[in-house]
Amino acid sequence: MMRQISDARRQHALSLSERLEEIASARLKPFAELDDLDAQARVVLLERNTLHNLDAPTSDIPDELLAMIFEAHEDMPLSRGLEPHFGALVSHVSHRWREIALATPTLWSRVRFVVGKRKSWEQFHLYLSRSKLAPVDIYIDLRQMRLRRDLLQSIANHMGHCRRLCIENVETESLQRFLECTSHQPAPILAFLKIGAFLNIQSSNLAPYSFSGPLFASAAPRLRILHMNALELNTIQNPYLFAFKAVTCLRLGNMSISSLEAYSFF
Numbered sequence: 001m002m003r004q005i006s007d008a009r010r011q012h013a014l015s016l017s018e019r020l021e022e023i024a025s026a027r028l029k030p031f032a033e034l035d036d037l038d039a040q041a042r043v044v045l046l047e048r049n050t051l052h053n054l055d056a057p058t059s060d061i062p063d064e065l066l067a068m069i070f071e072a073h074e075d076m077p078l079s080r081g082l083e084p085h086f087g088a089l090v091s092h093v094s095h096r097w098r099e100i101a102l103a104t105p106t107l108w109s110r111v112r113f114v115v116g117k118r119k120s121w122e123q124f125h126l127y128l129s130r131s132k133l134a135p136v137d138i139y140i141d142l143r144q145m146r147l148r149r150d151l152l153q154s155i156a157n158h159m160g161h162c163r164r165l166c167i168e169n170v171e172t173e174s175l176q177r178f179l180e181c182t183s184h185q186p187a188p189i190l191a192f193l194k195i196g197a198f199l200n201i202q203s204s205n206l207a208p209y210s211f212s213g214p215l216f217a218s219a220a221p222r223l224r225i226l227h228m229n230a231l232e233l234n235t236i237q238n239p240y241l242f243a244f245k246a247v248t249c250l251r252l253g254n255m256s257i258s259s260l261e262a263y264s265f266f
Contacts, residue, residue, distance in 0.1 A: 053094045066097070067104045085110075085127065105134035109163075113151060115143040121151065128158055135163035135189055142167070147174035152181050159185035159216075168196035168229075187220040194227040221246055229253040 053059060058066065070090055087108045091101035101107055108130035113120050128136065136158055140151070147170065155165075159182065167178060175197055226247045244250075 049094065053096060056094075063096075063100050067100050067107075070101060070104060070107050085123065087127065087130070088123075102130065105130065105132040109134045109136045110139075111136060112139045112141075114141045115145045121148070124151070125154060128154060131158075131161075133161050135161055137164040137192075138162055138166070140167045140170075142170045142174060144169055144171050146171065147177055152177060156181050156185050159187050159190075161189060162187060163189055164192035165190060166192075166194040166196075168194070170195070170197055172197070182216055185216060187216040187223070189222055190216070190220045191222050192225045193220070193223060194229075196227075196229040219245065223247055225249045227251040227253075 061069075070086070087101055087104075090107075091098040108127045111124050111127045111131070113124040128138075138155065138158070140155075155162075155178075159165075170178065175195070223244065223246050226244055226249070228251070230253070
């Protein structure tokens with residue numbers, strides 16, 4: 001015998017389902033109202049800030065002069081960098097300052113990538129793109145981690161307008177990849193170069209690597225200052241000498257001299 005379904009219960013269940021839908025819709029209304037209020041607040045805040053900036057002491061300073069002031073920020077060693085980055089700092093003051101900052105490539109010409117630092121890669125890539133063709137100073141601390149392929153490509157893309165380059169704590173495989181990559185890139189304005197390999201204090205010898213060079217395509221005619229740390233002396237002869245012929249300041253640290261021939265050359 002087929003079970004009879006109560007029409008009354010079915011209608012009541014249907015009405016309860018409709019009521020649940022009404023409650024769910026009602027619960028969404030406050031969120032929609034909050035979103036609307038947030039949108040209104042942003043419009044009002046923008047208008048208020050615009051009026052405030054029109055009366056700011058710097059409002060009468062021409063854009064060109066303000067850009068020059070931005071560019072006169074303190075110059076610090078590459079290894080220390082600027083924290084927070086000065087370009088990022090001034091670009092968050094006002095809409096006008098941001099427009100000026102983004103239109104001033106030299107403000108983004110000092111870029112750092114440190115393994116393990118939050119958002120370091122994103123900022124490195126962003127600031128390099130904002131530097132456009134301005135001379136750039138690049139500092140990289142790999143902390144013995146492998147050199148990322150996209151990071152290596154980014155360095156290669158900007159070697160043509162790199163003024164100072166510092167790469168530290170680089171392990172053997174990454175160092176070889178770095179050298180091979182730079183061998184295809186011209187460095188016409190490079191004036192400062194520092195290469196610091198990761199020194200394994202547990203071993204008296206550095207891990208060997210092979211590189212036939214040359215270090216830079218068309219050499220590095222403006223390279224004056226060279227710092228090299230924890231490299232095997234045998235590896236800095238033929239591949240490097242042509243690129244280093246203009247060097248006037250040389251600093252070698254933790255160098256490995258593994259043969260009498262290398263010692264005589266040194």
